[in-house]
Amino acid sequence: MTTLTVDLPADLYERLQAEATRTGRPIEHLVETYIAAGLVQPKSERERAIDVLRAAGLLAEPSAEMKARAAQVTATLEEVSAALSRAGGQPLSEFIIEQRGPKG
Numbered sequence: 001m002t003t004l005t006v007d008l009p010a011d012l013y014e015r016l017q018a019e020a021t022r023t024g025r026p027i028e029h030l031v032e033t034y035i036a037a038g039l040v041q042p043k044s045e046r047e048r049a050i051d052v053l054r055a056a057g058l059l060a061e062p063s064a065e066m067k068a069r070a071a072q073v074t075a076t077l078e079e080v081s082a083a084l085s086r087a088g089g090q091p092l093s094e095f096i097i098e099q100r101g102p103k104g
Contacts, residue, residue, distance in 0.1 A: 006031075 008016070020027045043051070053059035062070070 020030050
């Protein structure tokens, strides 16, 4: 553990000491708790993206029915991929590019 020395105004130290007495905890533990509560872990890029999508109304959470249906699926990713490959036809990305028309 690293030691940190902090100069506090007298009134702040008195309030901290009163809280330590009231809770029966050492001042050092109170300060550590307060600092930890004030320093929030930064969100990952994925969490930030989910928050943005949810705020914009673009993220739909699966319903209980959808989750139940998904839990019953027994097909593997390889089986689904093989079935889609056999279906043939134009890839979706190419279809979208055609629908957009020429650039410019």
